[in-house]
Amino acid sequence: MFVDIHSHILPKLDDGAANMETSLSMLEIASLSNIQNIIATPHFIVDSLETSIETIDRKCSELNENAKLNGINIKTLPGCEVFISPEIVKLIENGTIATLNNSKYVLIEFPLISIPPYSGELLYSLQIKGFKPIIAHPERNKEIIKNPGILYEFVQRGIYAQMNANSLTGVFGNEIAKISLKLLEHKLIHFISSDAHTLKTRSPNLTDAANIVRKKFGNNMVDLLFSINGMNVINDMPIDMDVPKQF
Amino acid sequence: MLREKMLIAQSNPKSPISEAFRVLRTNIEFSSVDNPIKSLVFTSALPGEGKTTVISNLAVTFALQEKRVLLVDGDLRKPKIHKIFKVENDRGLTSFLSVKDDFRLYLKKTNLKNLDIMPCGIIPPNPSELLSSNIMKQFIKQVTNEYDVILIDTPPIGTVTDAALLSTVVDGTILIASSGTVEIDSIVRAKELLDQVNANIIGVVINKIDKSNAGKYHYYYYNRYYDENDIQISRRKASKKRREKKI
Numbered sequence: 001m002f003v004d005i006h007s008h009i010l011p012k013l014d015d016g017a018a019n020m021e022t023s024l025s026m027l028e029i030a031s032l033s034n035i036q037n038i039i040a041t042p043h044f045i046v047d048s049l050e051t052s053i054e055t056i057d058r059k060c061s062e063l064n065e066n067a068k069l070n071g072i073n074i075k076t077l078p079g080c081e082v083f084i085s086p087e088i089v090k091l092i093e094n095g096t097i098a099t100l101n102n103s104k105y106v107l108i109e110f111p112l113i114s115i116p117p118y119s120g121e122l123l124y125s126l127q128i129k130g131f132k133p134i135i136a137h138p139e140r141n142k143e144i145i146k147n148p149g150i151l152y153e154f155v156q157r158g159i160y161a162q163m164n165a166n167s168l169t170g171v172f173g174n175e176i177a178k179i180s181l182k183l184l185e186h187k188l189i190h191f192i193s194s195d196a197h198t199l200k201t202r203s204p205n206l207t208d209a210a211n212i213v214r215k216k217f218g219n220n221m222v223d224l225l226f227s228i229n230g231m232n233v234i235n236d237m238p239i240d241m242d243v244p245k246q247f
Numbered sequence: 248m249l250r251e252k253m254l255i256a257q258s259n260p261k262s263p264i265s266e267a268f269r270v271l272r273t274n275i276e277f278s279s280v281d282n283p284i285k286s287l288v289f290t291s292a293l294p295g296e297g298k299t300t301v302i303s304n305l306a307v308t309f310a311l312q313e314k315r316v317l318l319v320d321g322d323l324r325k326p327k328i329h330k331i332f333k334v335e336n337d338r339g340l341t342s343f344l345s346v347k348d349d350f351r352l353y354l355k356k357t358n359l360k361n362l363d364i365m366p367c368g369i370i371p372p373n374p375s376e377l378l379s380s381n382i383m384k385q386f387i388k389q390v391t392n393e394y395d396v397i398l399i400d401t402p403p404i405g406t407v408t409d410a411a412l413l414s415t416v417v418d419g420t421i422l423i424a425s426s427g428t429v430e431i432d433s434i435v436r437a438k439e440l441l442d443q444v445n446a447n448i449i450g451v452v453i454n455k456i457d458k459s460n461a462g463k464y465h466y467y468y469y470n471r472y473y474d475e476n477d478i479q480i481s482r483r484k485a486s487k488k489r490r491e492k493k494i
Contacts, residue, residue: 120372127369128345156325157370 001036003230006193010059013042030204039079077101103236109136134160162191165209187242256304268308286397286417290410292437296425297454310362314395321399323374326367339368414446
């Protein structure tokens with residue numbers, strides 16, 4: 001049973017599902033991948049898209065009710081994907097920004113082309129306050145593609161990383177598929193999730209990525225990346241980190 | 248390596264290795280007549296010379312002598328003390344240096360009543376800055392009032408500046424040199440780096456002596472062959488360094 005910790009499945013909140021129907025169709029696709037729990041992670045962008053925790057909670061219950069009516073056995077839990085900016089530490093601390101299923105885990109997104117210079121300090125101050133940052137799709141970040149040692153430094157300091165399933169399957173191109181494998185080899189990835197937005201190329205399908213991981217790294221890795229670590233997030237339990245390999 | 252094997256001073260106090268640690272302890276106690284040495288930094292030229300093993304066993308040896316001992320993990324880059332003593336590393340020195348409240352909140356107890364541990368805590372993005380901060384100096388002062396011996400593990404001085412920074416706020420510094428692996432030039436360079444900041448080098452611990460070479464050394468205190476990970480402090484080298492320093 002898989003856990004998807006990154007999904008834009010909630011309707012009408014961001015660039016994800018456009019309406020409840022799409023959300024339900026996305027759930028159906030997810031059930032084909034054996035997904036049982038999804039953490040809904042609408043974008044949170046300071047000053048431009050500040051979805052409240054109440055709204056996220058309400059949308060989650062709506063989706064869960066509709067799923068039940070349609071006989072879909074998947075639970076959607078509240079969360080969000082926070083776009084990095086200096087203000088977010090305060091907003092996470094004072095409960096304005098949703099953590100993943102109210103745990104200490106926070107999903108944080110970098111810009112695709114850079115890593116802001118204050119990132120190290122920011123993630124550290126979250127950690128000092130007891131939060132556990134998870135970097136969303138590092139394999140899509142230009143700086144990390146150029147120098148994956150940057151991600152090594154973060155992971156070495158106890159920061160987690162989540163990879164997109166379709167980065168591994170090549171949806172974002174060869175370069176990203178290649179770096180994805182490299183990051184996995186260096187034990188820098190703790191979750192593989194869908195980052196689903198739609199029904200098509202960015203759908204909640206984890207099967208193909210799981211097959212690649214199974215073939216290259218074995219069943220245990222599939223369990224960790226697609227299921228065990230995600231369950232630990234949901235239950236707010238610690239995650240055993242593998243010692244990452246330096247580049 | 249097993250914890251029992253790493254902490255031989257505790258698991259097997261009668262072994263020749265444990266005896267070597269007691270000799271090291273005595274040598275440190277008598278290394279300065281006028282100003283007793285209370286706080287000590289341990290470093291080495293290169294990684295993997297055995298700093299953490301030596302300092303952990305020495306801490307146990309001091310504690311068994313009914314001294315109140317604080318073992319501080321000042322290696323904020325690759326902390327290991329918490330692994331050897333099997334304590335949590337979720338909070339520690341870095342939390343104290345960042346939050347600036349009571350250091351006692353971050354100490355960990357061990358199964359020896361006289362030995363407390365300050366683990367590293369979350370690995371920070373700016374270790375050198377934290378270690379050279381005023382709050383770090385105050386910390387050393389405060390713990391000097393509460394403990395008889397303070398032992399601080401640090402990263403290798405040949406790689407990063409952290410040990411040099413710390414050596415200026417403690418009573419003495421000890422260099423660990425791994426026999427047969429570290430080049431003499433590297434040790435000389437390490438000593439120069441310490442001299443540049445006027446560190447008080449009280450001695451050198453020669454580690455990992457090959458027992459088949461043991462006959463060459465005349466300054467052994469007792470007449471036995473040793474296991475591979477044997478440890479000896481070289482009084483001769485220590486006094487030579489002191490002489491050099493005076494010139």
